[in-house]
Amino acid sequence: MNIVVLVKQVPDTWAERKLDATDKTLDRASVDVVMNEIDEYAVEEALRIQADQGGEVTIVSMAPDRGVETIRKALSMGADKAVHLSDPALHGSDAVQTSYALAKVLGTLEYDLVIAGSEATDSRMAIMTPLLAERLGQPQLSGARKVTVDGGTVRIERQTDNGYDVVEASTPAIVSVVEKINEPRYPSFKGIMAAKKKPLTTLTLADAGIEADRVGLASAPSQVVEFSNKPPRQAGQIVKDEGDGGVKVAEYLASQKLV
Amino acid sequence: MLDTRLTEEQASLRKTVEEFAREVVAPVSYQHDRDRTFPYEVVRGMADMGLFGLPFPEQYGGMGGDYFALCLVLEELGRVDQSVAITLEAGVSLGAMPVFRFGTEEQKQQWLPQLCSGRALGAFGLTEPGAGSDAGGTRTTAALEDGAWRINGNKAFITNSGTDLTRLVTVTAVTGQTSSGKKEISSILVPVPTPGFTAEPAYDKVGWHASDTHPLSFQDVRVPEENLLGQRGRGYANFLHILDEGRIAIAALSTGAAQGCVDESVKYAKEREAFGRPIGQNQAIAFKIARMEARAHAARTAYYDAAAKMLAGLPFKKEASIAKLVAGEAAMDNARDATQVHGGYGFMNEYAVSRHYRDSKILEVGEGTTEVQLMLIARELGL
Ligand SMILES: Cc1cc2nc3c(=O)[nH]c(=O)nc-3n(C[C@H](O)[C@H](O)[C@H](O)COP(=O)(O)OP(=O)(O)OC[C@H]3O[C@@H](n4cnc5c(N)ncnc54)[C@H](O)[C@@H]3O)c2cc1C
Numbered sequence: 001m002n003i004v005v006l007v008k009q010v011p012d013t014w015a016e017r018k019l020d021a022t023d024k025t026l027d028r029a030s031v032d033v034v035m036n037e038i039d040e041y042a043v044e045e046a047l048r049i050q051a052d053q054g055g056e057v058t059i060v061s062m063a064p065d066r067g068v069e070t071i072r073k074a075l076s077m078g079a080d081k082a083v084h085l086s087d088p089a090l091h092g093s094d095a096v097q098t099s100y101a102l103a104k105v106l107g108t109l110e111y112d113l114v115i116a117g118s119e120a121t122d123s124r125m126a127i128m129t130p131l132l133a134e135r136l137g138q139p140q141l142s143g144a145r146k147v148t149v150d151g152g153t154v155r156i157e158r159q160t161d162n163g164y165d166v167v168e169a170s171t172p173a174i175v176s177v178v179e180k181i182n183e184p185r186y187p188s189f190k191g192i193m194a195a196k197k198k199p200l201t202t203l204t205l206a207d208a209g210i211e212a213d214r215v216g217l218a219s220a221p222s223q224v225v226e227f228s229n230k231p232p233r234q235a236g237q238i239v240k241d242e243g244d245g246g247v248k249v250a251e252y253l254a255s256q257k258l259v
Numbered sequence: 260m261l262d263t264r265l266t267e268e269q270a271s272l273r274k275t276v277e278e279f280a281r282e283v284v285a286p287v288s289y290q291h292d293r294d295r296t297f298p299y300e301v302v303r304g305m306a307d308m309g310l311f312g313l314p315f316p317e318q319y320g321g322m323g324g325d326y327f328a329l330c331l332v333l334e335e336l337g338r339v340d341q342s343v344a345i346t347l348e349a350g351v352s353l354g355a356m357p358v359f360r361f362g363t364e365e366q367k368q369q370w371l372p373q374l375c376s377g378r379a380l381g382a383f384g385l386t387e388p389g390a391g392s393d394a395g396g397t398r399t400t401a402a403l404e405d406g407a408w409r410i411n412g413n414k415a416f417i418t419n420s421g422t423d424l425t426r427l428v429t430v431t432a433v434t435g436q437t438s439s440g441k442k443e444i445s446s447i448l449v450p451v452p453t454p455g456f457t458a459e460p461a462y463d464k465v466g467w468h469a470s471d472t473h474p475l476s477f478q479d480v481r482v483p484e485e486n487l488l489g490q491r492g493r494g495y496a497n498f499l500h501i502l503d504e505g506r507i508a509i510a511a512l513s514t515g516a517a518q519g520c521v522d523e524s525v526k527y528a529k530e531r532e533a534f535g536r537p538i539g540q541n542q543a544i545a546f547k548i549a550r551m552e553a554r555a556h557a558a559r560t561a562y563y564d565a566a567a568k569m570l571a572g573l574p575f576k577k578e579a580s581i582a583k584l585v586a587g588e589a590a591m592d593n594a595r596d597a598t599q600v601h602g603g604y605g606f607m608n609e610y611a612v613s614r615h616y617r618d619s620k621i622l623e624v625g626e627g628t629t630e631v632q633l634m635l636i637a638r639e640l641g642l
Binding site for chain 1: 267268271272275278279304307308309310313317322323324328
């Protein structure tokens with residue numbers, strides 16, 4: 001069972017995140033970066049399936065040079081090797097372009113499963129796995145809170161509002177996971193030491209056969225036109241309880257159409 | 260010679276433990292402190308990361324790292340929770356290290372794999388009710404009879420000695436007299452449980468509430484002759500060597516405590532408003548925090564230097580004492596200033612700085628008091 005895990009580097013969720021004023025893309029330079037949190041669950045799930053079924057776990061990440069830090073973290077958790085797609089021409093690519101580029105990279109690899117997090121904390125579009133499935137013509141199983149693999153069949157429990165659906169597909173397939181699925185491990189010191197020696201291939205656009213005019217800010221199908229900061233928090237409304245506090249709260253909620 | 264830049268692996272270890280401390284340790288710190296419970300789930304997490312085997316070779320189940328790596332980890336843990344940090348520090352540098360440094364191959368094979376895995380904890384019993392700084396005043400005795408040591412006496416303030424995971428207590432005991440009529444002190448491995456060995460009820464401490472500390476009593480405890488650790492009569496000297504190293508580890512933990520006080524104070528000084536502006540905009544507060552940062556930085560530099568010398572095989576006694584002294588005082592001073600920055604909230608137990616305030620005092624006492632460090636430094640100066 002060979003598994004590819006897609007991993008994204010994002011600004012630290014604890015830090016204040018900003019857009020770059022000049023080209024309206026994410027400002028990655030001025031903040032700490034981390035592995036997208038849900039991707040840790042994806043890596044963990046791949047490692048668990050590998051422990052059970054053998055095979056190799058390959059990390060794929062499209063990121064600027066600094067993305068190596070995040071790739072190393074995935075390797076230190078236990079993944080076997082990594083492919084880093086890094087090219088200045090990718091700067092500003094939107095989701096559609098990114099899916100094209102990642103599909104090209106996946107095309108160079110042999111796998112039974114692709115596992116990814118269900119969304120990234122920076123863009124929050126939750127659309128990468130459907131886009132990839134479409135491009136690759138492979139089934140996608142999204143929102144998995146449990147994954148079981150049996151021969152050429154992969155079955156998931158898809159988290160829903162009221163419970164879960166059981167969905168299955170034949171491999172190769174693309175799976176996205178939610179946080180309920182497992183508890184990601186922290187890398188051990190041995191894992192950290194080993195990570196540096198694991199194979200890491202860096203690909204440029206040309207290496208991956210990506211056409212330059214189909215990626216990057218200039219040709220992006222979606223453009224950020226304008227952005228503004230969150231308005232400062234307004235002072236709340238205080239309801240004084242004079243025996244009728246509950247009623248007043250209910251009235252307020254009703255007036256906001258919340259109940 | 261001193262290079263304070265971390266290698267990529269060291270930086271990544273530091274960051275991993277920083278995340279672990281923030282995500283796993285911090286959320287349960289207040290509760291364990293309040294309830295005085297040993298943080299088994301946190302210890303399990305540290306064990307899974309291999310932290311208890313960090314500075315030991317892989318052949319004994321270790322991680323193949325070095326003492327400096329351990330120090331980086333202790334600093335990050337100490338920033339958030341000193342009880343957790345001292346549990347690891349004592350487990351590694353007092354529990355397992357004596358076996359690694361002075362044990363026979365058989366003793367190492369027997370003890371290190373379980374101690375490195377973190378599934379078993381070791382403790383180090385030197386201090387007695389009547390012998391702390393003056394550890395040579397040991398009164399516990401061990402008599403060799405029919406191929407076994409019979410141990411009698413009491414130990415005081417022994418860390419990690421009464422947890423469900425405790426499997427080993429190494430003790431110093433008087434095993435006879437030297438030719439010059441002085442006490443002959445040796446160290447002996449006591450497996451836990453052993454009949455006659457009791458960890459008495461835990462102390463009611465000012466701080467380090469989630470760390471496990473007990474008085475120990477030994478009543479006709481019998482262990483095989485092979486449990487002698489290191490040479491007979493070298494027990495005291497061996498433990499002093501262990502303490503020299505241990506001081507660097509405690510300095511790292513103390514640096515973390517000092518830094519944790521800075522972290523909390525910077526955050527609070529930006530958020531808390533008084534007289535219409537954040538309190539950090541008052542120079543009285545900003546300068547206080549700037550001085551705290553300087554103390555933490557000096558402490559870190561001191562322990563990095565001591566660790567670098569030790570790992571390079573150079574003399575490091577004086578540097579280790581300086582690091583312990585400077586870092587312990589930095590922690591206590593920063594804790595006092597940090598609680599001041601927090602005003603009345605700093606006096607509330609659920610605030611991390613109040614815990615640092617209670618926890619940091621022992622950093623000027625344990626593993627050699629401030630006065631003992633000054634004695635050692637003065638001695639190195641030929642005074
Ligand atoms: C929470 C906790 C955990 C501990 N864990 C362990 C452990 O795991 N293993 C272990 O063996 N011990 C442990 N200890 C013991 C600790 O190391 C001793 O408490 C410490 O070494 C001081 O010894 P003492 O308490 O006997 O103080 P004393 O030695 O009685 O000192 C009292 C005061 O006199 C000063 N003083 C003593 N001699 C001199 C001198 N010659 N010149 C100037 N001043 C002097 C001291 O500096 C101190 O201020 C622990 C203690 C605590 C509180």
